[in-house]
Amino acid sequence: xxxxxxxxxxxxxxxxxxxxxxxxxxxxxxxxxxxxxxxxxxxxxxxxxxxxxxxxxxxxxxxxxxxxxxxxxxxxxxxxxxxxxxxxxxxxxxxxxxxxxxxxxxxxxxxxxxx
Amino acid sequence: xxxxxxxxxxxxxxxxxxxxxxxxxxxxxxxxxxxxxxxxxxxxxxxxxxxxxxxxxxxxxxxxxxxxxxxxxxxxxxxxxxxxxxxxxxxxxxxxxxxxxxxxxxxxxx
Numbered sequence: 001x002x003x004x005x006x007x008x009x010x011x012x013x014x015x016x017x018x019x020x021x022x023x024x025x026x027x028x029x030x031x032x033x034x035x036x037x038x039x040x041x042x043x044x045x046x047x048x049x050x051x052x053x054x055x056x057x058x059x060x061x062x063x064x065x066x067x068x069x070x071x072x073x074x075x076x077x078x079x080x081x082x083x084x085x086x087x088x089x090x091x092x093x094x095x096x097x098x099x100x101x102x103x104x105x106x107x108x109x110x111x112x113x114x115x
Numbered sequence: 116x117x118x119x120x121x122x123x124x125x126x127x128x129x130x131x132x133x134x135x136x137x138x139x140x141x142x143x144x145x146x147x148x149x150x151x152x153x154x155x156x157x158x159x160x161x162x163x164x165x166x167x168x169x170x171x172x173x174x175x176x177x178x179x180x181x182x183x184x185x186x187x188x189x190x191x192x193x194x195x196x197x198x199x200x201x202x203x204x205x206x207x208x209x210x211x212x213x214x215x216x217x218x219x220x221x222x223x224x225x
Contacts, residue, residue: 033213042217043204058212090158092213101146101166101208108158 002026006091006107013081013114021076021110023091029102031095032074034058034066036087037109043090049074050095081114088112117142119207121216128195129224136190136219138205143183145209150179150190153202153218162203163190195223 007022025032034046035058045058049068063085065077074093078085088111094104118141128134138148147166151159163172163179165188171180178191188205204218 035215040217043215045212048212092159094208094213103161103164104149104206104208104213105161106151106159 004091004093004105004107006089006110008110009108010111011113013078013112015082015114017081018077018079019081020078021089021091021112022073023075023107024073025091025093025105026072027093027105028071029093029095029105030071030097031093032068033092034064034074034076035090035092036060036085037090038087046076046089081112083114086112086114117145117207117209117212117214119205119214119216121203121205121219123219124217125220125222127222127224130195130197132195132223134192134195134221136192136203136221138188138190138216140186140188140207140214142207142209143186145183145207147208148179148181148188149206149208150177150188151204151206153204155201159204195221197223197225199223 004025030051033048035043037043044060047066049055052071067075088109090109091107120139149164150162165172165181176193181188200223202218202220206213206215
């Protein structure tokens, strides 16, 4: 049982480059989330998807786009990377049909450096 | 807007001590509260989940309680060990969002 899988684990980008972070869960969860974690700032919500076909902005959405490709997959895209987007990115999922607030599970994170 | 606070930000205790980590939240309309552990450079590991209808949950040396009316949760760690050193985060679930505290970094000295 893989849980939540994120790829890649590490990435270095040059300013202005684009990339997509991939996330997939195999727990049939309805909700999926993207967070970034920075020293002293804690975990901040970038975007979330409460169900397949819906996405909503979180606390820090600027510079990011998301796609809920299907129930399993939720991707995060940086169109033009900036040094301020250097961070560790976590994907999470929870919620099942009729039980919206099940235990949340997290991926192992993507460590992104923008130079 | 839900706000989750964990104080203090860091804690250092000698091995063997029983300790309590606190978490407070502003909006009591939550569905559940979850405690996570994060080791340096690693992901988040779920420790305990308390549903809103529950008062506490136990797993081994860990016990978490929830008091929605006062907006508080505590994580009790019995007989602490150096291997318990990590950052502990609490998160509330409500309105399709998970809201995190900034965590308490625990150091257990041998």
